[in-house]
Amino acid sequence: MALATDLDLDQLVGRARRLVVPGRRRILGVGGPPGAGKSTLAGELVGRLGGEAVLVPMDGFHLANAELRRLGRAERKGAPDTFDAAGYVALLRRLRSPDPGTVVYAPDFDRTLEEAVAGSIAIDPRVPLVVTEGNYLLHDDGPWQQVRDLVDEVWYLQIDDSERVRRLVERHVRHGKDRSHAERWVKESDEVNARLVAPARMRADLVISGARSG
Template sequence: MPEIQSSLLERARALAVPGRRHVLGITGPPGAGKSTLAGQLTDALGPLAALVPMDGFHLAGAELRRLGRAHRKGAPDTFDPHGYAALLTRLRTPEPGVTVYAPAFDRSLEEAIAGSVPVPPGIPLVVTEGNYLLHDDGPWARIRPLLDEVWYLEPDPAVRVRRLIDRHVRHGRDRAGAERWVRGSDELNAELVARRKNRADLVVPID
């Protein structure tokens, strides 16, 4: 992804009001650049922002195998939306003197790691990113009302697919296996995510 757009940074900065807590969501299909933009924003805002990824609520590999869902990891029912909603609720209403610890997702292990992301109570902006922030099926419907704004990233589809394949290869899949996974599981999820684009506050085209 190119350098962060100044208009996006200023829009995020307007949410980082000291003494208040806002939550900004960044969503889009797999490979859209969500984690990149979220990281750019929080790096630029420094002590005003913290990054909390939705991917920390992936179900563990052992649980996915028990449920028979490991072959489509990344689909909505391979996450814990109830836990994610509970965390966002805590983050929206920070307790004085209480640091909230959020999970993160380690791509080298393909597992979520609890207690990885500290969010002190004085940080005014939490940025969260993930595929299903606008999803409104079942427990996922609880997520959108907990977010002050949601931005939907819309990259060129061919670039996005190529980026996804390369990412899977970097994390251990052979290229043929990466292409099969992307054309199957990832693209099914991308179609599902795209159906909820109209619920976003801002659609961001990505060159």
């Protein structure tokens, strides 16, 4: 199990840059519980690496809200079975072995719409590093268990739980929930998922501690 470390952004960028090998595709995963700052860190890494990296979030594989309602899972949105995990695995396989001259298009997640949007992210085959982030990169159940072998490194973010919960509530408020609904959602959904994710840290290559903007 990786020991927790508090590396700064420059050090993390340096570690990510070591994965960049021209002519060879590598994938870096950023995992951790909801609200840990995964999307922020992943975006910063890709921004600092410029054209050498592209960001492909796991959240693009959220099932549509209509499908979640049909399945009776709308109140558990964000749980492992509310994603197209097999679709995410299939995309990672394509990204590991890019076809020369073929751009792969990946979905993204629109937090304003609360829906995934297909074909949002273009991944050129010449880009050497894909950075992907999400809660379940280290989850070991169902199709999720295949993710770990498709990713060259996975970093796990952990921060103080009270700060993480505060961030989650504020995020839900920013995106349209009233505060009481946001607090209830965090307690009954996000924190259930956080407890599910936590044991997976032992499978990470690097555990990053300390608060980052989320």
